[in-house]
Amino acid sequence: MSSILRTTQLTKVFQGREVVSNVNMNIKQGEIYGFLGPNGAGKTTIMKMITNLVKPTGGEIEIFGEKLTPKSYHLLGRMGTIIEVPVFYDRLKARENLELHCEYMGYYNKKSIDDALELVNLTNIDNKPVKDFSLGMKQRLGIARAIITKPELLILDEPINGLDPVGIKEIRDLFKMLSKEYGITLLVSSHILGEMEQMADTIGVINHGRLIEEVPMDRVRERNTEYIELIVSDSKKAAFLLSDQLNLTNFKVIDEHTLRVYDTRTAQNEMTKVLVVNDVMIESIHKKNSSLEDYFLSLLNGGELSA
């Protein structure tokens, strides 16, 4: 797959503070690229640089094989965007906002407005000004606006903010559909790990303005490990018992009551027996999957955060 967006040594300094440092990211055609990082990591700034709202201090951005310059207006016509929060002309109705958008984009297929509203499941909203919308509805309308002109690249900053669980699933399915059926490339940012895990093809992890890792989701899944988590009355004693009596070495004491055993071949009932016989009370025991969350946290904590 060819790359649709590439940044090289992208850097932004705001008032002497480097908020984005030497980011090299690479988004392939047709994929969903999940941009993951805590608040203030620099996700929005990078997205603003891609959409030309903010100009880089250093490095460059290449979109659709073309270098982005302050005069690259034509490239903006091939993108659909939500940056930070979806902003509208509040006093106007939803449809009026979308009509304006089409006019500015130079897109004159009126039917596409209905199609987009239907895709995001916003109906019967015609007579309400946008200022009366809930955040979730604005988010849906924002997505509708972004996809209305069938862009090649969608840049969505925290698009599931403010949506309820059912809404999140709908929107996730919509993104997958746009990617699979229309071949649209999506750059989606979020700080909600589980969400990224469920839809992204590639994950870019960013913290303190640095792209810590860029990795295909498949590889993350491979890396996932299973383990047995035990919640007991005294984890230290339990740890001693497990190593002493069952010769287990591959486990980790998480806190006073929690233990993780990575050697999943050990039968659970054996562990239970040893612990109970030696007066360690067991509150729970079950098999778990190390999820993206663990992986993500380990990446974020790998640096200066672990103390």
Added chain:
Amino acid sequence: MLNLMKLELKKNKIRGNIVGGFIATFLIMFFVIVLNYDTTEEIPFSDYNAIFAFINTFTSITFTIFASVLLAKYIIDEYKSGSITVLFMYPLERKKLLLAKIAVVFLFTFLFGIISRVVIFTGFYWYNQYAHFIPGTLGTELLLQQGVGVLVNSVMVSCISLASLYFGMRKHSVPATIVSAIIIGVILNSTSGTNGFTLNSIIIIPATFAVIGILVAYLAIRNVEVKDVT
């Protein structure tokens, strides 16, 4: 460009401003008429020239401020609400987008400058037919001369009122836009009032101010292409 201006009108619902413009116009007209009943001092207006000068001063100040309110609504508000980020992500030159807004404000101020003066004077003239504040008839020559004056003055007011954009854009502040317009309006019109109406003041001085207004407005949007929108 014309299309962009049309979109601005669609976006901002100009109708409310038109109503506002007419309300201001009728207030000034009312004021001009009522002032004639003030008999405590000397006669307020001795002839039509004095009436014209008064109307000119008042509409100039009013529409300089009016223009700044429009600039605040069309440009500063978009920055404040964040919708400017949406606007600037369209495949269009930013200067063009802002120029369309400025052009709408300019045209509005210019047209209303003329309409307002004509309406106010016509209203006064009719009323004068019954009240006889000012004796004598209106000469064609005077009317023609004042007509040119109204035209020139409207152009000048529309240009100079754009200068307030510069002060508003510095911190994207609506009050700064409007306050600077009030200051500009009052200063300019108090000086031109004492100078009286000479041919020189009709052409050279307004022309200078008009050029300054346009230049200052240009300064306000000069760097918009490379400036970060945060």
